[in-house]
Amino acid sequence: MTNPYVLATLVLYAASLALYIWNLREPSRFAGIGATACLIGGLALHYLALLDRSRQIHAVPYDDLFGSLSLFAWLLAATYLGLEAIHRRRSVGPFVLPIVLVVFLVSHLPEAHAIKAPPAQGPLFAFHVTLNILAYSAFAISFVLSIIYLVQNRRLRGHKLGVVGWRFPPLDVLERMTRSSVLIGCASLAVGMVAGFILVHRLQGTYWDGDPKVIATILILVAYVSYIFWSRTAAGRGSRASALCIFNFFFVLFSYIIAGPFLSHFHRYY
Amino acid sequence: MEIVLIGLSHRTATVELRERVAFSPEQAREAAEQLRSRGILEETMVLSTCNRSELYGVPGELSADSAGAVELFLASYHQMSPSELGGSLYRHRDSHAVRHLFRVAAGLDSLLLGEAEILGQVRDAYQIALDHGETGPVLNRMFQGALEVGKRVRSETEIGTRPVSVAFAGVKLAERIFGKLNNHRALIIGAGATSEQVVRHLSDRGIKQLRVLNRTAEHAVDLASRFGGEVVAWENLTASLEWPDLIVTSVSSNEPVLTRAMIERAMAARGNRAVLMIDLGVPRNVAADAGNIYNTYLYNVDDLSEIVEQNKKARQAEIPRVESIIEEQIQKFLHWQAGATTGAVLGELRAKLAGEREAFLKERLASMQNLSEADRAQVSAMLEDFMNRVVLDPAERLRGVPELRRKLQNLEALRDLFHLHREKP
Numbered sequence: 001m002t003n004p005y006v007l008a009t010l011v012l013y014a015a016s017l018a019l020y021i022w023n024l025r026e027p028s029r030f031a032g033i034g035a036t037a038c039l040i041g042g043l044a045l046h047y048l049a050l051l052d053r054s055r056q057i058h059a060v061p062y063d064d065l066f067g068s069l070s071l072f073a074w075l076l077a078a079t080y081l082g083l084e085a086i087h088r089r090r091s092v093g094p095f096v097l098p099i100v101l102v103v104f105l106v107s108h109l110p111e112a113h114a115i116k117a118p119p120a121q122g123p124l125f126a127f128h129v130t131l132n133i134l135a136y137s138a139f140a141i142s143f144v145l146s147i148i149y150l151v152q153n154r155r156l157r158g159h160k161l162g163v164v165g166w167r168f169p170p171l172d173v174l175e176r177m178t179r180s181s182v183l184i185g186c187a188s189l190a191v192g193m194v195a196g197f198i199l200v201h202r203l204q205g206t207y208w209d210g211d212p213k214v215i216a217t218i219l220i221l222v223a224y225v226s227y228i229f230w231s232r233t234a235a236g237r238g239s240r241a242s243a244l245c246i247f248n249f250f251f252v253l254f255s256y257i258i259a260g261p262f263l264s265h266f267h268r269y270y
Numbered sequence: 271m272e273i274v275l276i277g278l279s280h281r282t283a284t285v286e287l288r289e290r291v292a293f294s295p296e297q298a299r300e301a302a303e304q305l306r307s308r309g310i311l312e313e314t315m316v317l318s319t320c321n322r323s324e325l326y327g328v329p330g331e332l333s334a335d336s337a338g339a340v341e342l343f344l345a346s347y348h349q350m351s352p353s354e355l356g357g358s359l360y361r362h363r364d365s366h367a368v369r370h371l372f373r374v375a376a377g378l379d380s381l382l383l384g385e386a387e388i389l390g391q392v393r394d395a396y397q398i399a400l401d402h403g404e405t406g407p408v409l410n411r412m413f414q415g416a417l418e419v420g421k422r423v424r425s426e427t428e429i430g431t432r433p434v435s436v437a438f439a440g441v442k443l444a445e446r447i448f449g450k451l452n453n454h455r456a457l458i459i460g461a462g463a464t465s466e467q468v469v470r471h472l473s474d475r476g477i478k479q480l481r482v483l484n485r486t487a488e489h490a491v492d493l494a495s496r497f498g499g500e501v502v503a504w505e506n507l508t509a510s511l512e513w514p515d516l517i518v519t520s521v522s523s524n525e526p527v528l529t530r531a532m533i534e535r536a537m538a539a540r541g542n543r544a545v546l547m548i549d550l551g552v553p554r555n556v557a558a559d560a561g562n563i564y565n566t567y568l569y570n571v572d573d574l575s576e577i578v579e580q581n582k583k584a585r586q587a588e589i590p591r592v593e594s595i596i597e598e599q600i601q602k603f604l605h606w607q608a609g610a611t612t613g614a615v616l617g618e619l620r621a622k623l624a625g626e627r628e629a630f631l632k633e634r635l636a637s638m639q640n641l642s643e644a645d646r647a648q649v650s651a652m653l654e655d656f657m658n659r660v661v662l663d664p665a666e667r668l669r670g671v672p673e674l675r676r677k678l679q680n681l682e683a684l685r686d687l688f689h690l691h692r693e694k695p
Contacts, residue, residue, distance in 0.1 A: 156446060156447060156567055157561070157567060159569065159573040161446070165446075166446065169449070170445060170446050170447055170448060170449035171446070171447045171448075171544070172447065172448045172449045172544075173449045233541070234538075234541035234542040235542070237541065237542045237543060237544075237565060238542065238544060238564070238565040239565075
């Protein structure tokens with residue numbers, strides 16, 4: 001991990017995290033703007049690191065697990081930045097940035113080396129992979145937001161908000177942010193899946209080959225669409241919806257960590 | 271001129287205990303009257319708000335251990351044993367009692383630091399006591415001083431510039447749950463001063479819709495009309511609970527106005543959409559177990575202490591300035607008090623000397639038959655002039671120069687020196 005882009009990205013993400021935490025503890029204009037600025041800088045350098053990695057191994061970053069993890073971290077940070085801009089809330093940053101930082105670190109720890117090209121190629125494949133990873137990033141954010149919601153809800157009901165509790169977004173905003181993330185995730189996943197089915201058809205002449213990764217992805221979509229509907233019902237409104245959102249994320253982890261690398265023929269990186 | 275204060279507040283007692291020792295306006299008048307008729311206090315003043323019950327008084331000349339007697343009275347009035355109150359009561363005397371009242375009026379002792387509501391409550395309580403002749407010169411001066419402190423603190427410092435009150439704390443809490451309130455609806459149960467505060471803050475924060483419900487419909491109409499709200503008949507209380515996201519209660523009732531069953535029905539009807547209930551009533555208006563219902567948030571006045579801490583931090587910087595005003599006003603009161611005491615002593619001294627002079631003249635002039643009436647009058651005038659030069663002129667200077675009084679420290683010595691009867695000014 002000697003790539004200057006990687007090191008610089010790491011520094012900026014770490015600085016952004018520190019400033020987000022500072023801003024949560026003692027809100028200040030300097031810390032808040034600084035955190036966002038560092039995140040934007042980190043995203044730019046991370047993009048350059050991804051490009052550099054691609055040049056080194058002559059492959060797009062998502063052709064291998066570590067590359068896809070790095071892309072996941074980049075999309076996670078970018079999605080969070082979008083949500084921060086829309087909802088004008090920085091208090092979730094201290095909880096998203098650690099994930100970005102850890103995933104980025106893990107993805108760049110091993111040296112990049114030439115890999116076997118995957119069977120699918122071209123813009124549609126890039127579109128498919130990017131959208132699916134974007135969906136995972138969005139679901140990861142909804143997972144973090146749901147945890148914050150449950151914690152905040154517990155504090156509010158228990159009359160123990162504490163100093164930090166006053167700086168988290170209101171429950172209603174957390175709920176809307178979660179729903180926005182899930183909607184982004186579902187839309188990306190749905191379109192990404194369609195692109196995937198087209199790719200499978202090109203390669204195998206059929207749209208359905210029963211790949212475990214595809215089944216897991218369909219399950220994820222069903223789970224999150226259920227969340228969207230259930231969270232608007234009398235039974236699911238509030239903390240129950242957040243609990244479901246947290247539960248759903250385990251499908252994502254299963255798909256990303258187990259179904260893809262170990263059960264699928266098409267989606268493994270080796 | 272001893273001053274005693276016995277009381278308990280949110281700092282020393284739980285909401286349950288405060289509920290038990292709260293005074294309604296009628297009870298406050300009755301208690302004050304009893305304290306005076308029993309000879310425990312000569313001047314009395316009962317200050318009872320959501321967060322405190324305090325008895326201020328000036329004991330009678332003959333009442334020994336007046337503070338103890340007031341404590342016993344407080345316990346017996348509320349049909350409690352003294353031990354139930356003991357640990358929760360605070361007791362202050364003289365300048366400490368004055369300082370406490372001034373801090374209360376300044377909002378330094380409030381649940382919400384610097385809140386303005388308490389000043390109105392002090393003013394109202396004082397006005398009632400004054401109208402019923404329960405106060406005297408000492409408490410009048412003390413409470414007028416407290417009102418002056420309150421006014422100065424709010425005009426000369428920033429502690430009162432921000433709209434902070436118990437009501438505001440509730441509104442801020444609503445924003446923790448709902449975010450901006452411009453898409454939410456509020457139901458206000460009760461149309462008193464506290465409710466008005468809530469409505470004012472909700473209106474400032476752009477609440478979408480507002481409904482007011484009160485036992486006395488006229489008050490609800492008055493409040494709703496001033497803030498563009500609607501009025502709901504008290505009979506429709508249960509049905510009206512389905513509608514709001516925020517329910518604020520502040521009514522006088524010994525039983526909960528909103529029961530768990532009522533809230534459960536409302537939640538079912540509104541599809542479990544979140545509801546925040548701010549219970550500002552003491553005794554509490556919402557059944558405590560209603561807060562356990564899914565997606566409801568229930569806060570009573572004690573729970574708002576969380577918000578107090580937040581506001582305190584933001585206003586800490588202003589405290590020294592407020593304390594300085596309080597100190598200034600305390601000195602002013604003590605100066606008046608000392609002057610009043612001096613005046614009383616001097617009055618007694620003047621009366622004593624006049625009597626002595628008359629007796630002296632009667633005794634001595636009896637053997638001087640050759641003196642004409644004009645001569646006798648001249649001797650009497652000379653004697654009076656002499657007494658004024660020797661005793662009364664310095665005494666008058668004593669009244670006008672605080673430094674002299676400080677040097678003398680204890681005017682009781684003057685009383686003893688001249689065998690003066692102790693009388694209240």
